[in-house]
Amino acid sequence: MGDRTSAKGSRSSTVDGVRREAIALRRVDDLDPVVERIGTARYVLLGEASHGTSDFYRWRAELTKRLITELGFSFVAVEGDWPDCHRLHRSLAGTPGAPSDPQEVLATFERWPRWMWANEEVSDFALWLRLLNASRFADLPVGFHGLDVYSLWDSLRAVLGYLSEHEPDQVEAARAAMRCFDAYGEDPEDPVAHGRGIAVVPDGCADEVVRLLTELRRDSDEEPLPGLDERFVAEQNARIVQGAERYYRELLSGGPASWNVRDRHMVDTLERLMRVYGPGAKAVVWAHNSHIGDARATDMERAGLVNLGQLVRERHPANDVVAVGFSTHHGSVVAADSWGSPPRRMRVPDARPGSTEALLHEAVGERDSLFVFGAGSHEWLRQVRDHRAIGVVYRPQAERAGNYVPTVLAERYDALVHCDSTSALTPLRPLEREPVPEAARTYPSGR
Structure with missing residues (x-):
């Protein structure tokens, strides 16, 4: 009986700790604590728990706008192809001969998974950035560049x-x-x-x-x-x-x-961009949590994997790098049944019991919340818990068996945006109405 009571007390203490550290996220101004945490950092890595969730893209875009306008960030580098993103960059920079409508460029993105960048959420941010660049006159345009290796x-x-x-x-x-x-x-x-x-x-x-x-x-x-x-x-x-x-x-x-x-290719590309933008350059990176969160705080390290977040931290002083992860408890997402198959809107079931997402849902309910980690953070941030990760290939029916990465949050990220109930993003091309047959080959996972 004593052990059972002790376990209940420990769980209650953990839930209370989460509630105390949660910052309600309703307006752009509620991002103030993470903007303050970023401060003078030159590399800000903004994640996503899936490639098909509107809430992640929109909060990431709002934070990026503040980093550009308030802290003078130089460019956005994304988990996307260089040639496609360079065409978009030319539009956003107002290069002569480039289309004036960023959505026109995004609609030409062809390589699967197209919806990762050819969607309404990115289109809205791109239009904002084009208008901002047009107002900067003699200043260099804020860039938009692809880091990936596939093209x-x-x-x-x-x-x-x-x-x-x-x-x-x-x-x-x-x-x-x-x-x-x-x-x-x-x-x-x-x-x-x-x-x-x-x-x-x-x-x-x-x-x-x-x-x-x-x-x-x-x-x-x-x-x-x-x-x-x-x-x-x-x-x-x-x-x-x-x-x-x-x-x-x-x-x-x-x-x-x-x-x-x-x-390693993505990090090398990022560093080349930093050099070409000059000594005072600052970069915002958009990529999946699996890339921007430090691999050493997960089971990736045991598997012999490194990632962008780890490598950037290793190459630069601690106060120069800030990583922000994202999470969700339930909702919907755009993904595909197999690599190369048409995307569709899928339900994201409630998070696995015992996971980070389940704990956050219990503590804060159905609201968006921000957590900024520090030396005085509660012990729950330093414990290993499963943390949801959805790729471009997703099988909700197998949710309990996969799609989670054992993680120590406070070591993987510097802050976390939790969107408890999320909605699928809106691709520029119509989604398939019916599920497609599952192919035998499903590699890679698409994170």
Whole structure:
């Protein structure tokens, strides 16, 4: 009886601790404590517990607006493809010849999962940023850039296009370097097919593309403009080719290597952007919790995985980096039944008993809440609990068996936004009305 009473008392104390630390999140002004916590930080990593939840995107956008207007952040870097995001960046920066309507650019995003960026929530933020940039006159535009590694074919074409226009005498050398990729076909929806094809591509094939572009840069006296300089963009595309080759090779062998190649590539891209934006640059990163939360505070470390959040923390002083995670107890989400299949709106069932989300729901009920972690935080933040993670591939019926990452919150993030009841985001393209058959292959998970 004594042990049972003690357990009840401990649980009650934990719930009370959560209630005391919860900050009701109703208006943009309620974000003040996390803006204050960010302070002079130069890297702010904003997560999401899924790629298809409106509430995460909207709160993330509102916090980002404040970081740009109040703290002078220089650019937003997202878990998206460089070529697609660069087209959007040109629109937001008001580059001559670029579409004036950001939604027009977002509607051209083709690689699956399109809904991650081609949605109403991102469109609203993009329009806000375009209008802000138009009002900044002589100031450099706030950028919007992709960090990911998947765009092998688009990046190859972009490199060749740049050389054809600016360095025609180098085109034949580039074609020769790229010819080795002809050994396999292009299927942007099928990463496994990419991997099988890459297995027969000669080692160092992509390195030749990078070497060609980096040598051109060494010969140039031009200083790159943030995200707009064509030579810098071409070099970045060449580095994506190099990273994609490594990623798809590792994908076939399994294990943690492909994940690590991808996250290291994202961090390296982020650092290149920081250098080109200048000594006072500040970056906001939008990516899944699995990327922005420190891997060392989860079971990812035991599996040999590193991630963007860990690597940025390792490379910079502690007060230069702030990571904000997101969570939900129940609601709806846009996701797909299998990799490459049409997305649909799915129900997100109540969180698993004993999870972080279940605890927050018990303590604060159906309201959005903010938690900012500090030295005096309650012990519940330093305990290991399951923490929900939904990818672009999602099976609600298997919720109890998967979709959770054992996490010590106070070590993984510096703050958490909890949206207890959430709604699916709104893709720019109509969703499928009926569920699609589940395919046999479901890798990768799409986080």
